[in-house]
Amino acid sequence: MRTEFRLSGSGGQGLLLAGIVLAEAAILDGKNAVQTQSYGPEARGGASKAEVVISAEEIDYPKATDPDFLLALTQESYRTYGKLMKRGLIIVDSSVQLSDEIAARTVSVPILRTAAEDIGKKVVANIVALGALAGISGIVGQSVLGEAVRNRVPKGTEELNLAALAKGFELAKAVKT
C-alpha cells in the first residue's frame, strides 16, 4: 500500500526538513520511502512543497499522484494544492480560511499557534506539524518519529523539537475525538 503526503507552506517554514524526517522515520520502521520537493523561486517565500511517498513495497513513481494527506500551513498553499485533492484529507493550520471551492475533507489544527505560544518558538512549527500529520495519518509512531527527529535536528535542540513533536501528536488526538 502506497501512502502519499504533500507538505506545503511558505519557503522557510522547514517543510522540506519535515518531509525528510518523515521519510527517515518510515525507513527506520522498515518501510520504503521517497522524498521529493519543488525547487523554484518560490523556495524563498511563496508556496513551497515537499512530498513523501511511503510504502511497504517498491516505489516506482517518486512523486505524489493523488495525495492521501495534504498539509497546508498557509492560505496560498491551501488554495494551490487543496484544489488538487480528490480522495485525501487536508490538514490546514487554523489560521487558514477554509474555502467552499475546495471539496476535500479538511481538518483545521492550530499548528503555528501551538509552536509560537505553547512551545514558544515559531521555528518548530514544522515539527509540530509533523507530529500532527503522523498522529492523524497513523503512518508512523511517536517513538520512531522521535528518533528520526533526533537524528536530523541541530545538536542542542533535540529536547525542544521532541517537545514540539509531542504537542503535534496531542493536536492529532484532539482531532480524532
Next chain:
Amino acid sequence: MPNAKLMQGNEACTLGALAAGLEFFAGYPITPSTEIAELCAEELPKLGGKFLQMEDEIGSIAAIIGASLTGKKSMTATSGPGFSLMQECIGYSSLCEIPIVIINVQRMGPSTGMPTSPAQGDVMQARWGTHGDHPVIVLAPGNVKECFELTVRAFNLAEKYRVPVIVLMDEVIGHMREKVILPEQSSIKVVNRKAPAAPGSYVPYAADPNGGVPDMAPFGEGFRWHVTGLFHDETGFPSNKGEVADTLLRRINLKVEKNEPEIRDYAVEGVDDCDTLVVTFGCSAMSALSAVRQARKNGIKAGLLRLKTIWPFPEATFDGIMGHVKRVIVPEMNLGQLAGEVERAVARRAAVERLGKVNGELFRPEEILSVITNGAARTAEASK
C-alpha cells in the same frame, strides 16, 4: 536493515565517485548539480584528495584533464549550460585518451533555461556536442542507488578505455531522496588504468590499431610523453599524415564500438510477451514503469526497456525483445532525441510513437498509460 539510508541522488553519485577512487574534483557549482560539488568539497580533503572551485566550466574540465594526466581519478559535475562550455575539452579528452568523468544533472534548456526544472534534452549533446568523430560513453541512472553504481562504473569504463564518460542524470534523480543500501567497499569492483612498466621504452600511444588501449603513464614519474589535441602518431607528437590520422581516429572509436556488448546496460520489465514496448531512461523511466505496471493490471501486454547505457546505443538489445512488439512508445523529457535512435534500432519492425514532454514537469504515470492504452494520436485528440 544494514545501513539503510535516505539519500539524495547527487549524494549517491558523489559517494560512488569516492568509492571508485576519486582523487580530484574541479567544478563550477550549478543547479541542479551543486550538491555534488558541495559534498566533494567536504569529503575529498578528508581522504587526501583535492577540491578546486574553478572560474568557470571550461577551467573545470581543463583542470580535471590535467589532474587525470598525473594519474589521479578526476571528475567534474555540471548541468546543461556548463556542459555546453565543456564540449571542446571533451573532444580533447577523447583524442588524447585522458580518462575523465563528467556528471551532467540535466535541467531545462537551451541556454539558461529553467534552472530548477528537470529535462532530458542533453542526450544528443552528450554524444555529439564536441566536433569530429569521437568515442564517448554515456550512462543514465534511473534511481538513487544507480547514481552510486553507475558513477562507479563510469570511472571503471573511463579508466579501462581511456575515454570521457558522462553520467547523464536529471533534476528529479539528482534531488530526490530514496532509501538506499550501499554495498560494502570491499565488494565494489574498481578498475585502474594500465600503466607502462618502465620509462625507458615507453611509446605513449602504441596500441593495437583495432581498438587497442595504450598504457597510460602518470606525468611526473619520469615518463616522457607529449600530449596534443592535434592528430598524433604513437610518440604523441603531431602529424599531418593522412594515414596516421586515419589509424588514430579509427582506433579510438573502435575502443568503444568493439566493446559495446560489455558497455551495454539496461533493465527490463514485462518484455517477454509484450506487444507494446516502452523505451526510455532516467526520470521518465520511473513514470513509465508505473504506467507499464498499471497497463499490465488492465490486461494490456506492455513492457519496459530502460536504458542505463545510452551511448554507445545498445542497438542489438532490440533484436532480442522485438519478437511480439507491434508498438514502441518513447517517452522522454525532450522533443525526441532518444526516439530517433530507437527508430533506427527498431528498423520498421514496429511503429515508434514519440512522446516528448518539455514543460519542466516529470511525466505523470497516467500520461504514459493513456498513450499505452489509446495511442499517442488519439490521446492528443482527446486532450484537445
